[in-house]
Amino acid sequence: MNIKKIIFALGFLAVTFLSSAQEYVSPDAQSSMIAYNSLNFSQTNPVLGTARYSGMAGAMGALGGDATTMRDNPAGLGVYRSSDITITPNFSVANDHSVGFNINNFGLVLNFRNSGNRTGYVTSSLGITYNRLKNFNRFSDLGGDDLGHSMVDYIPPHATDALYDDAYALGLIDDDGVVFGWNGEDFDAVSNQTRYSENGSISEWNFAYGLNISNRFYFGFSTAFVNLNYQAKMLYDEAVAINPGDTWYMDNLYEVNGSGFNFKFGAIAAPADFMRIGVALHTPTFYNIDEFFSEDLSYNGYFANGEFPRENSYRSDLQTPLKLQGSLGFIIGKTAIIGLEYQYEDFTAMRFSSGNVLDQGSKNLINNEMKITHTAKAGAEVRVVDGLSLRAGFAFVTNPSIELSPDVYSNPENFLPYPLAQPQNTFYYTGGIGYKGKSFYADLAYVHQVREESFFQYLPQEEFSPYALKLHNSNITATFGFRF
Numbered sequence: 001m002n003i004k005k006i007i008f009a010l011g012f013l014a015v016t017f018l019s020s021a022q023e024y025v026s027p028d029a030q031s032s033m034i035a036y037n038s039l040n041f042s043q044t045n046p047v048l049g050t051a052r053y054s055g056m057a058g059a060m061g062a063l064g065g066d067a068t069t070m071r072d073n074p075a076g077l078g079v080y081r082s083s084d085i086t087i088t089p090n091f092s093v094a095n096d097h098s099v100g101f102n103i104n105n106f107g108l109v110l111n112f113r114n115s116g117n118r119t120g121y122v123t124s125s126l127g128i129t130y131n132r133l134k135n136f137n138r139f140s141d142l143g144g145d146d147l148g149h150s151m152v153d154y155i156p157p158h159a160t161d162a163l164y165d166d167a168y169a170l171g172l173i174d175d176d177g178v179v180f181g182w183n184g185e186d187f188d189a190v191s192n193q194t195r196y197s198e199n200g201s202i203s204e205w206n207f208a209y210g211l212n213i214s215n216r217f218y219f220g221f222s223t224a225f226v227n228l229n230y231q232a233k234m235l236y237d238e239a240v241a242i243n244p245g246d247t248w249y250m251d252n253l254y255e256v257n258g259s260g261f262n263f264k265f266g267a268i269a270a271p272a273d274f275m276r277i278g279v280a281l282h283t284p285t286f287y288n289i290d291e292f293f294s295e296d297l298s299y300n301g302y303f304a305n306g307e308f309p310r311e312n313s314y315r316s317d318l319q320t321p322l323k324l325q326g327s328l329g330f331i332i333g334k335t336a337i338i339g340l341e342y343q344y345e346d347f348t349a350m351r352f353s354s355g356n357v358l359d360q361g362s363k364n365l366i367n368n369e370m371k372i373t374h375t376a377k378a379g380a381e382v383r384v385v386d387g388l389s390l391r392a393g394f395a396f397v398t399n400p401s402i403e404l405s406p407d408v409y410s411n412p413e414n415f416l417p418y419p420l421a422q423p424q425n426t427f428y429y430t431g432g433i434g435y436k437g438k439s440f441y442a443d444l445a446y447v448h449q450v451r452e453e454s455f456f457q458y459l460p461q462e463e464f465s466p467y468a469l470k471l472h473n474s475n476i477t478a479t480f481g482f483r484f
Contacts, residue, residue, distance in 0.1 A: 024163040024295060024417055031361030038350045038362070039370065039400060039423075041228055041256070041287070042320035044133040044202060046343065046375050047395050047428045050088050050105050051443035051479035055432020056379025057393025059339030061327030062268055062278030064218065067107025067129050067481075070206045072325060072341070073266035073280040074220030077109065077125040077210020084109040086481035090132070093474040096139035102201065104477055106130040122212040127222075134202040135473075136230055140419075140455060142467055143193030150190045150238055151417055151458055152248075158415035166297040166304035172248060192238045194457045196419050200230035200256075208264075218268040226285050228258035234419055236457065248299040250417065251309070258289030258318070274331050278341075282323035284349070290315050319351040336382045339393075343375035347400050373400045379430070387436050391445070395428040404454065409461045420456035422466070427451075432477075439483050447475040 025033065047058040049068030060069050064076025067086050088105035107129040114123045155167045167173050208222030237249035266280035296309035303309075327341040347370035352359045379393030404422055408414060432445030451473070454466040 024160055031359065032365055034352050034359055034362035035350070035365040035369070036401075038318055038320075038352050038366065039347060041202070041230070041258070041289075041318060042285075042345075042347065042350055043373075043397075043400065043423075045135070045449070046377060046397065047393070047430060047447055048090075048104055048132050048134070048475070050086060050107070050481075051432055051445035051477045052381075052391065052434055054104075054447050054475070054477050055391035055393065055430055055434070055443065055445035056339055056381060057377045057395040057428055057430045059327070059341045059377040059379035059393055059395075060329075061266075061280060061325055061339070061341045062276040062329035063327075063331075063337060063339050064210075064268060064276075064278075067109060067127070068105055068131060070107075070127050070129050070208045070220075070222055070264075071131045071133070071204070071224075073268065073278050073327065074127070074206070074208040074222040074264050075210055075218040075266035075268045075278065075280070077127050077208055077220050078123075078212040078218030078268070080109055080111045080125045080210070081114065081123065082483045083111045083125075084481060084483045086479055088477055088479040090478075091476045092135050092137055093476075094137040094139060095471045095473055096141075098137070098139070100135070100137060102132055102135070103130070104132045104475075105479070107481075119214045122215055124209065124211045127206065127208040127210065129206045129208070130203065131206065132201060132203045133226075135475075136198040136200040136232075137473060138471055139195075139197045140421075140469070141193070141195050142455065142457065143191065144457075144464070145189075145191045147190045147192060147463060149462060150240075151192075151236070152238075154412060154415040154460070155417075158413065159417070162310065163297070163417060169304050170248065170297060170299035170302060172299060190238055190240055192236070192457060194419055195233075195235045196421075197233050198231070200228075202229075203227050204262075206264075216270050218270075220264075220266045222264045224262050224264065224285075226260040226262065226287070228256060228260070228287065228289065230254075230256040236417075236419070246300065248297070251296045251298065252418070253292075253294040255292045256289055258287045260285045260287035260318075262286070276329040276331070278325070278327040278329070280323075280325040280327075282325075284322050285318075285320045287318040287320070288315070289318055314354070316352060316354045317356070319349075321345045321347055321349040334383065336380060339377070339379045341375075341377040343377075345373045345375070345400075347371060347373060369402050371398075371400055371402065374398045381434075389434045389436070391430075391432040391434065393428075393430040395430070397426040399424045404466075406465070409456060409459055409466065412460050412462070414459050416459040418458060420459060420466075422454040422456075424452040424454065441479075441481045441483070443479040443481075445475075445477045445479075447477065449473045449475075 053068035061073040064079035069076035090104040210220035297304040330338040377395040434443040
C-alpha cells in the first residue's frame with residue numbers, strides 16, 4: 001500500500017483531537033492530525049452575518065451597503081450614503097436540537113457626507129464590524145452491536161507505548177500482548193458506542209475603509225483580527241456480551257484558543273446602473289494557537305492513570321489559505337436585487353509550524369491530500385410593498401479533501417484509536433424578511449445548513465462502512481439597525 005495513503009488514513013481525523021493525540025498516536029499520525037486540524041480551523045461558514053446578508057445566502061459581495069459585506073468585499077463600504085449602526089443576535093440549533101445564543105454581527109459605519117461631486121471623489125466610509133465566521137456545534141452518538149472485533153485487538157501490534165501501557169495496566173491485554181480479550185478472555189460479540197461533540201466559534205473584528213469614485217467605482221481595504229475558540233469531547237466505550245457490565249472506555253478532551261489577523265482588498269465596478277461587478281482578495285489568516293488536551297482510559301471503574309488523565313499543551317502557528325472572490329449584482333429598479341458570488345480557496349496552501357519551524361510532515365500531507373474548494377452563493381431580495389422585502393438564497397461548498405477509500409480504512413495496520421469525521425459537501429438554504437423605515441430597519445432570517453460527512457468510530461473499520469451522516473444545523477437571526 002502507498003505509504004502516503006497509510007499516513008493519511010492514520011491521521012484523517014478532520015475535526016477532533018487532532019494534534020492532541022500526542023500520547024496515543026504515532027509521529028506520522030500526528031502529522032496527519034495537524035493537517036486536518038488546520039483544515040477544520042481554516043474553513044468558515046460563508047452565510048453568517050446580518051439577517052439581510054444571511055437571508056440572501058451571503059451573495060452580496062458586489063452589492064455592498066451592508067455591515068457584513070466587509071467580511072467579503074470591503075469595497076461595499078463605498079456604497080453607503082449615510083452612517084449606520086447595527087446589531088444581530090442569533091439563535092443556533094445544533095443537530096441534536098440543543099440551542100445556543102450568540103451575536104452574529106455588530107457594525108458601525110461612519111459615512112463622510114457626499115462631496116457634491118458627480119465625478120472623482122464622491123463619498124467614503126469607515127467601518128468597524130464584528131462578525132461570527134463559524135459556530136462549532138455538533139453532537140454524534142453512534143454505535144454497533146455484535147461486532148466480531150474490538151479496538152483492543154489493534155493495541156498490541158499497532159498502538160503507541162502510552163496506549164499499550166495504559167491498556168496493559170488495566171488488564172485489557174495480557175502479559176504477552178497477544179491475547180486479544182479483556183483480562184485474557186477471548187470474546188466474539190462486542191457492543192461499542194462513540195459520543196462526540198464540538199463547541200466554540202471563529203469570529204473577527206474588521207476595521208475597514210471604502211471609497212466611492214464617480215458612483216461607478218468603489219474601492220476598499222480592511223484589517224481583521226480573528227479569534228478562535230474550540231472544544232471537542234469524545235467518549236468511546238465497549239461492552240462485551242459474555243460478561244454483562246464488563247466495560248471499558250476512552251475519554252478525551254481537546255481545547256484550542258487562538259488569535260490571528262488578515263487583510264482584505266476589494267473593488268466594485270458599476271458598468272451600468274443595473275449591474276455591479278465585484279472582486280476581492282483575502283490574505284491568509286496568521287494564527288497563534290494554544291492547544292490543550294486530556295485523555296484517559298478506564299476499565300470497570302479503574303483509571304489507567306489514577307485520578308489524573310494524561311494532559312499536555314502546545315503553542316503553535318497556523319496559516320490558512322488566501323481567498324479569491326468574484327461577484328455579480330443586479331439591481332432591478334426599486335423592485336429587486338440579485339446577487340451571485342464565487343469563492344476560491346486552495347487548502348494545499350495551509351502551513352503549520354512550531355517554534356517558527358515548519359512541520360514538514362503535515363505540509364507534505366496537505367500538499368498531497370487537500371483540495372481546492374469552490375463556494376457558490378446566490379440570493380435575491382424582492383420588495384413586495386413599500387418598506388417590506390422578502391429574501392431567499394442558496395449556497396454550496398465543495399468537498400475540501402480526498403475521500404478515504406475502503407482499502408485504506410479497513411486495513412488493520414492503519415490503527416487510529418479516535419473518531420474520524422471526513423468532511424464532504426455542505427449546503428445552505430436561506431430565507432428572510434425585512435422592514436426598512438426612514439431611519440430604523442429590522443430584518444429576520446433563517447439559515448438551514450446540511451453538512452455531509454463520513455464518520456468512523458475508529459480505524460480500522462473492518463466489518464462495515466463508515467456512517468454516512470447529514471448534520472442539520474439551523475440559525476435564526478434578527479438584525480436591528482439605525483441609519484443616520
